[in-house]
Amino acid sequence: MSDSPPSLTRLRDLGFERAGRVEPRHASISIAIDDPAVQCASPVLYAFVVADEVMYVGKTAQTFGGRMQSYCTPGPTQRTNLRVRDLLLEVIAGGQAVTLWVWRDPGTASHRGLVLDSAAGLESAVIRHLQPPWNGGKRGLGTSSAQIGAPASHADSSAGLVPAPAPTPSRGPRPHRVGTHAHRILALLASLASTASERPQGAPRAIGWCDDCVADRASIVPRQTVNITARKLEADGLLLREKQRCPRCGGTKICNRLA
Numbered sequence: 001m002s003d004s005p006p007s008l009t010r011l012r013d014l015g016f017e018r019a020g021r022v023e024p025r026h027a028s029i030s031i032a033i034d035d036p037a038v039q040c041a042s043p044v045l046y047a048f049v050v051a052d053e054v055m056y057v058g059k060t061a062q063t064f065g066g067r068m069q070s071y072c073t074p075g076p077t078q079r080t081n082l083r084v085r086d087l088l089l090e091v092i093a094g095g096q097a098v099t100l101w102v103w104r105d106p107g108t109a110s111h112r113g114l115v116l117d118s119a120a121g122l123e124s125a126v127i128r129h130l131q132p133p134w135n136g137g138k139r140g141l142g143t144s145s146a147q148i149g150a151p152a153s154h155a156d157s158s159a160g161l162v163p164a165p166a167p168t169p170s171r172g173p174r175p176h177r178v179g180t181h182a183h184r185i186l187a188l189l190a191s192l193a194s195t196a197s198e199r200p201q202g203a204p205r206a207i208g209w210c211d212d213c214v215a216d217r218a219s220i221v222p223r224q225t226v227n228i229t230a231r232k233l234e235a236d237g238l239l240l241r242e243k244q245r246c247p248r249c250g251g252t253k254i255c256n257r258l259a
């Protein structure tokens with residue numbers, strides 16, 4: 001677990017205000033916006049927040065309400081909208097609340113008579129600073145990141161996952177890196193499979209860990225994210241989940257190992 005204060009604290013310091021919340025609706029989501037004035041704001045930065053941790057930061061030049069609508073009814077080729085919508089659904093299914101925060105560009109920054117796009121500048125700075133996990137950030141990975149570095153290569157060709165590229169310093173296309181949690185889980189389990197000291201004497205080679213231990217070691221919050229993601233990976237044939245004695249914590253729980 002990270003010792004640093006929740007990233008929402010920093011987001012508020014930066015001037016983000018609470019704007020609403022995400023709710024389940026049929027097979028998708030709906031977004032309840034607190035203040036109708038925010039609905040029409042543009043441009044804005046927005047953030048999805050779970051348990052006081054910033055999960056995703058985005059910017060839109062559309063109205064805020066219009067941008068949120070495209071998360072609720074994503075088109076079949078809108079990969080970012082689909083991916084973030086599915087992550088939101090997973091969190092809600094796990095019983096967590098998702099709140100929505102915005103920063104409205106006052107449009108007052110200029111340089112020698114030219115109006116500057118403060119939202120764009122702040123977006124890349126915020127993502128670099130907070131490293132939200134759904135933007136592909138490493139926040140919470142902790143000191144064991146080297147150990148769980150490279151994802152298992154077979155994860156990339158299955159399950160529609162896209163390999164997470166090395167973090168780029170700032171500009172360029174927005175870091176829409178897919179399957180961060182899935183990659184972390186698979187990479188951790190792959191590292192266990194190849195590390196003799198992580199398993200007891202005589203245990204099968206591919207033994208895995210329970211969701212709690214995976215969440216702890218991979219620093220994935222909220223913890224339910226591991227459960228949800230691992231069940232998806234199981235459905236995609238990448239993981240096996242069986243009740244057994246977790247070699248790390250000793251509890252008899254559902255444990256994950258690579259398929």
Ligand SMILES: [Zn+2]
Binds near residue numbers: 251
């Ligand atoms: Zn365990």
